[in-house]
Amino acid sequence: MTQLQDTLMPTLYHSQNSRSTSILLLIEEMGITDQIDVIDVTVARQDGSGGADARNPHPEKKVPYLTDGDDHVRERGAIVAYLTDMFPEAGMGRPVGHPQxxxxxxxxxxxxxxxxxxxxxxxxxxxxxxxxxxxxxxxxxxxxxxxxxxxxxxxxxxxxxxxxxxxxxxxxxxxxxxxxxxxxxxxxxxxxxxxxxxxxxxxxxxxxx
Structure with a gap:
C-alpha cells in the first residue's frame, strides 16, 4: 500500500481490553481489518495504571477514537454508526433509507x-x-x-x-x-x-x- 493510501485510511486509536475493544470487534465482524489502521495507545485505568498517551489525538486522551482524514469521531455509538455507514456492504448496520x-x-x-x-x-x-x-x-x-x-x-x-x-x-x-x-x-x-x-x-x- 502506498504512503498516500495509508494517509487516507481511517485510523482507530485503541487500548487493549478497554471500551475500544468493542470497536475492534466491529471491525473484525465487518471484515474490514485491512481497511482500518489500528494504533495501540495507553489510557488511564480505574486501578491507577496506565496514563495519557501523547500519540492519542482524542481531546481527553480516551479511546476509542476514530480519525478519517481531517474528520474525527468519538463515542462508541457514533463510531459504530460512522463505520457501518462507510461500509454498508458488511451488513452490520442499517443505512439511510433502510426500514430499520x-x-x-x-x-x-x-x-x-x-x-x-x-x-x-x-x-x-x-x-x-x-x-x-x-x-x-x-x-x-x-x-x-x-x-x-x-x-x-x-x-x-x-x-x-x-x-x-x-x-x-x-x-x-x-x-x-x-x-x-x-x-x-x-x-x-x-x-x-x-x-x-x-x-x-x-x-x-x-x-x-
Whole structure:
C-alpha cells in the first residue's frame, strides 16, 4: 500500500481490553481489518495504571477514537454508526433509507445515553431520584432488552452492530448480566461468534491489528 493510501485510511486509536475493544470487534465482524489502521495507545485505568498517551489525538486522551482524514469521531455509538455507514456492504448496520434505520440509531443512542450510565451508576451503588428520572434504572433497562428479545437479536433474526454494542459490557462483566432467560440466551449467541473469539485471542495476547 502506498504512503498516500495509508494517509487516507481511517485510523482507530485503541487500548487493549478497554471500551475500544468493542470497536475492534466491529471491525473484525465487518471484515474490514485491512481497511482500518489500528494504533495501540495507553489510557488511564480505574486501578491507577496506565496514563495519557501523547500519540492519542482524542481531546481527553480516551479511546476509542476514530480519525478519517481531517474528520474525527468519538463515542462508541457514533463510531459504530460512522463505520457501518462507510461500509454498508458488511451488513452490520442499517443505512439511510433502510426500514430499520430509525431502530438502529435508537439502540445506539439508547446505549450511549441511557444504558451505559445506568450500568455505571448501578455498579458504583449511586442512587438518587434525579438519576432515575433522567436515566431510568436497571429494571427499566432489563425490561427494554427483554421486550425486544422475543426474537434472536435486537433487530430481528440477524446479528447486527447494535447487538455487539449493547452486549459488550456483559462480555466483560458476566456476573452483572441480567438473569432473564431471553437476555442470557442473547448474550450467549453474541459471545459465541467467531469474531469474538478472534479478537479476545488478540487482546489476551496483547496484539492489535
Amino acid at each position: 434505520r430509525g431502530q438502529f440509531l435508537s439502540w445506539l443512542f439508547y446505549y450511549q445515553g441511557v444504558m451505559e450510565p445506568v450500568l455505571v451508576l448501578d455498579w458504583a451503588k449511586i442512587d438518587h431520584p434525579a438519576l432515575h428520572a433522567t436515566f431510568r434504572d436497571m429494571d427499566a433497562v432489563i425490561g427494554c432488552l427483554s421486550k425486544a428479545l422475543y426474537q434472536p437479536y435486537l433487530l430481528g433474526q440477524e446479528y447486527s452492530a447494535v447487538d455487539l454494542l449493547l452486549s459488550s459490557p456483559f462480555q466483560w462483566l458476566p456476573d452483572a448480566a441480567p438473569q432473564q432467560p431471553s437476555i442470557q440466551a442473547w448474550l450467549k449467541r453474541c459471545a459465541n461468534r467467531p469474531a469474538m473469539a478472534a479478537v479476545m485471542k488478540r487482546e489476551t495476547a496483547g496484539l492489535v491489528e
